[in-house]
Amino acid sequence: MTVNGSSALGAVVPEEVALAREVPRGEPILEVRDLVKHFPLTKGIILRRQVGAVKAVDGVTFDLMHGETLGIVGESGCGKSTLAKVLMNLEPATSGSVRYKGEEISRLSGAGLKAVRRNIQMVFQDPYTSLNPRMTVGDIIGEPFEIHPEVAPKGDRRKAVQDLLDVVGLNPEYINRYPHQFSGGQRQRIGIARGLALKPEVIICDEPVSALDVSVQAQVINLLEQLQGDFNLSYMFIAHDLSIVRHISDRVGVMYLGKMVEIGSDAEIYDHATHPYTQALLSAVPVPDPTARETRDRIVLTGDVPSPANPPSGCRFRTRCWKAQQRCEVEEPLLVAPSWLGDAARHDSACHFAAERGVERETG
Ligand SMILES: Nc1ncnc2c1ncn2[C@@H]1O[C@H](COP(=O)(O)OP(=O)(O)OP(=O)(O)O)[C@@H](O)[C@H]1O
Numbered sequence: 001m002t003v004n005g006s007s008a009l010g011a012v013v014p015e016e017v018a019l020a021r022e023v024p025r026g027e028p029i030l031e032v033r034d035l036v037k038h039f040p041l042t043k044g045i046i047l048r049r050q051v052g053a054v055k056a057v058d059g060v061t062f063d064l065m066h067g068e069t070l071g072i073v074g075e076s077g078c079g080k081s082t083l084a085k086v087l088m089n090l091e092p093a094t095s096g097s098v099r100y101k102g103e104e105i106s107r108l109s110g111a112g113l114k115a116v117r118r119n120i121q122m123v124f125q126d127p128y129t130s131l132n133p134r135m136t137v138g139d140i141i142g143e144p145f146e147i148h149p150e151v152a153p154k155g156d157r158r159k160a161v162q163d164l165l166d167v168v169g170l171n172p173e174y175i176n177r178y179p180h181q182f183s184g185g186q187r188q189r190i191g192i193a194r195g196l197a198l199k200p201e202v203i204i205c206d207e208p209v210s211a212l213d214v215s216v217q218a219q220v221i222n223l224l225e226q227l228q229g230d231f232n233l234s235y236m237f238i239a240h241d242l243s244i245v246r247h248i249s250d251r252v253g254v255m256y257l258g259k260m261v262e263i264g265s266d267a268e269i270y271d272h273a274t275h276p277y278t279q280a281l282l283s284a285v286p287v288p289d290p291t292a293r294e295t296r297d298r299i300v301l302t303g304d305v306p307s308p309a310n311p312p313s314g315c316r317f318r319t320r321c322w323k324a325q326q327r328c329e330v331e332e333p334l335l336v337a338p339s340w341l342g343d344a345a346r347h348d349s350a351c352h353f354a355a356e357r358g359v360e361r362e363t364g
């Protein structure tokens with residue numbers, strides 16, 4: 001992937017060189033450090049004053065590796081979409097750092113910012129509302145070329161859009177149709193084609209299949225997997241549910257109330273989860289095998305999710321955690337690999353008593 005390596009004055013500037021470099025597969029393409037996004041809560045009509053803040057994202061750290069799919073899961077309101085928007089630079093961070101190919105995105109401007117905007121794209125949840133009903137499919141998919149004409153010069157755009165329709169499994173002759181003439185799954189293919197138009201390196205998929213019928217979800221996930229191989233993409237794939245991300249993710253991060261509580265490889269999360277919240281989410285995943293279904297205990301979480309404007313002290317999960325002890329109230333657990341766990345289960349987990357299900361640790 002290359003970007004225009006010249007500034008307005010014709011001189012090559014270092015950040016553009018950095019953004020044009022190829023990151024080897026398996027090395028970080030996005031580095032997120034202690035990222036915070038608070039939305040101020042204000043009171044008063046004439047004299048507005050801040051009375052608090054919704055702590056939507058509250059100190060999140062992780063890397064997205066080149067070529068991988070990182071699944072991000074968690075209940076509604078835990079901060080997944082806010083995280084995505086800050087990574088895309090659509091919302092400014094309150095504090096913390098997001099580096100794309102080593103460059104701090106909040107400090108970029110001009111050509112550097114344009115390159116990041118081109119290279120990190122998003123596919124949204126709802127294919128019914130995210131596509132403008134008054135635009136043809138050709139105009140929707142080709143719209144990004146208006147801002148980045150270097151990717152497809154004017155004379156080549158129709159062909160470029162038809163190629164994209166073909167790539168996502170739609171008939172290139174549909175180019176003049178309107179969104180309402182397509183099914184939900186087809187609309188999401190249009191959203192994906194638009195996301196691919198600028199030949200990005202990273203695609204953030206925010207619940208791309210949640211609004212679709214189960215039978216169509218698998219088709220869209222298969223398409224995303226195929227495109228990842230064909231175009232060397234890195235994905236962040238957001239979902240409510242661990243069952244949806246299972247098939248597509250190399251690693252999975254679990255969020256609760258603005259925090260990442262556990263992150264690990266596919267096997268570490270699905271077979272060796274050590275955080276009680278992840279274990280509760282896993283226990284709710286449908287199991288196709290009837291025998292396994294009967295023998296598995298479902299963990300039913302009691303209590304509501306606390307408000308992100310006023311999260312519990314210490315561990316944020318403590319008001320719903322069946323393992324909570326005094327320490328959990330006063331000391332926030334760090335997202336680290338607990339030293340007491342065996343090799344297979346040792347991965348980052350923000351719990352003082354991290355342990356695989358059925359193997360309890362009594363003291364922290
Ligand atoms: N612009 C905003 N102003 C104030 N609060 C906001 C804003 N955007 C999001 N929030 C709040 O931040 C928290 C996190 O919201 P977010 O949309 O990121 O959650 P989510 O995990 O994507 O949820 P869902 O699964 O429902 O999409 C919520 O409490 C939400 O109400």
Ligand code: SF4
Nearest residue numbers: 315318321328351352
């Ligand atoms: S730190 Fe305590 S409250 Fe939090 S998940 Fe672990 S046991 Fe539960």
Ligand SMILES: [Mg+2]
Nearest residue numbers: 080081082206
């Ligand atoms: Mg969301």
